[in-house]
Amino acid sequence: MTGAARNFFILALIYAICGMLLGLAMAIRQDHTQMPVHAHAMVAGWLMSGFFAFFYHFFPEIGRSRLAMIHFWLTAASGVVMLVSLFFVLSGNIAIEPVTAISSILFFLAILLFTWIALPVLRRTA
Template sequence: MKNAPKMFFATAALFALCGMVWGIQMSATHDHALSPAHGHLNLIGFVMMSVFGTYYALTPHAGRSRAAGFHYLLTTGAVLVLTPGIALAISGQTEVLAQIGSVLAVLTVALFGFVVLKYGVGHTSHEAGSDSGMTTQPAE
């Protein structure tokens, strides 16, 4: 992916903004019935995407991989399916989207674990300009 950290952080900021506006709306209406959906939007959409963006910023060779692009799409999809899915489940309409979104969220974390094990953390010793002092090598 060309700029994984930028994409993860920009999308995290957008999801955080949506979560904040939604939180204000819930507070103004005194209706907090959908707070679990709001919480998942903030947790996966902002916190997890920020963590992933930080990892890819610290590990640029992982951020340039195809896996990073797929990871971004998978995480974004998880948020966009799970959040309304939870809202629909709470309102008694259907649980299917929440179930699909939950599986996507689990796959997102599993893919993150795979990427960390494959690429390690930080700059590798063979990367030019590695002055961060982090030289953790990928697991073999």
């Protein structure tokens, strides 16, 4: 794996470890207040980053493009900020909620960017 594929796969592994640790911590404490953060880490982080990694792996010329790297950094930065800020919001620090909202919008823009990248590739291979 190279380029964006490698970066996304490493990011997916980090999300998986963090999501599982949070899940274990909630189970041990029997406090599931942070379940939305756990779910976001596992789905938006682990699953989506893994999916992006394999897409870019199957289309390596796209995965080495500048646009793919922009997609990676936008996804990584907005996703991490979204999860950390959501953790604090659910802990009662509602003043940080605008940060969660902005990072969520940026994460959505990253998904739109991926769609922009992927659709032409899929049309060519059809």
